[in-house]
Amino acid sequence: MNSIRLGRSRVNIDELMHDAFHAIARRAQARSIRVTMCVPAAMPTLFAEGDLLRVALDNLLENALRYSDKGGRIDVEAEETEREIVIRVCDDGWLIEPSDQPHVFDRFFRANGSGGRRPDGLGLGLYLANEIVALHAGRITVSSAPGAGNVFAIHLSKSLLAHEARHEAELVADSRQR
Numbered sequence: 001m002n003s004i005r006l007g008r009s010r011v012n013i014d015e016l017m018h019d020a021f022h023a024i025a026r027r028a029q030a031r032s033i034r035v036t037m038c039v040p041a042a043m044p045t046l047f048a049e050g051d052l053l054r055v056a057l058d059n060l061l062e063n064a065l066r067y068s069d070k071g072g073r074i075d076v077e078a079e080e081t082e083r084e085i086v087i088r089v090c091d092d093g094w095l096i097e098p099s100d101q102p103h104v105f106d107r108f109f110r111a112n113g114s115g116g117r118r119p120d121g122l123g124l125g126l127y128l129a130n131e132i133v134a135l136h137a138g139r140i141t142v143s144s145a146p147g148a149g150n151v152f153a154i155h156l157s158k159s160l161l162a163h164e165a166r167h168e169a170e171l172v173a174d175s176r177q178r
């Protein structure tokens with residue numbers, strides 16, 4: 001998959017997250033799961049394959065919904081750090097055993113559901129999300145602990161920021177002109 005060339009364009013993080021949020025809002029409401037969204041104003045614009053990032057984010061949200069009980073809560077947030085843009089999907093649903101956590105991004109991996117419950121699934125959602133983020137030279141981390149719940153975080157390097165990427169493109173163009 002690493003040989004795929006990305007069709008990159010400007011991606012507004014705020015828009016990406018709100019669109020994903022609206023896509024699950026009704027289903028969450030039907031199960032009395034509260035979804036909150038926190039995106040700081042003036043997040044930078046990424047130069048990325050927006051449709052693919054949306055698939056990655058959708059897969060995390062889908063899981064947060066699917067592996068949570070009625071009455072739960074899901075928090076979606078974005079943060080800009082010195083080096084990264086981090087998008088987090090947090091839920092207070094079923095926990096993932098420490099021994100399963102290193103495997104959740106493996107193809108076809110599915111953990112045992114809490115109390116033996118296990119909704120249908122193929123075990124491909126996180127594999128795909130991880131591949132997509134890796135194509136953007138990023139990574140996804142998982143943490144799952146009593147009290148803290150589940151946190152899936154997409155870490156994207158700031159080299160994906162639109163102004164940096166444009167700079168890169170200009171450098172390539174410059175070197176071709178010589």
Ligand SMILES: Nc1ncnc2c1ncn2[C@@H]1O[C@H](COP(=O)(O)OP(=O)(O)O)[C@@H](O)[C@H]1O
Nearest residue numbers: 063064067094104110111121122123124125126
């Ligand atoms: N938010 C979550 N809460 C609890 N378990 C999760 C969560 N996300 C993923 N998992 C676990 O990781 C497994 C792999 O997820 P995924 O690749 O999306 O496959 P699928 O959802 O089809 O089983 C799931 O089967 C589930 O056991």
Ligand SMILES: [Mg+2]
Nearest residue numbers: 063121125126
């Ligand atoms: Mg899934």
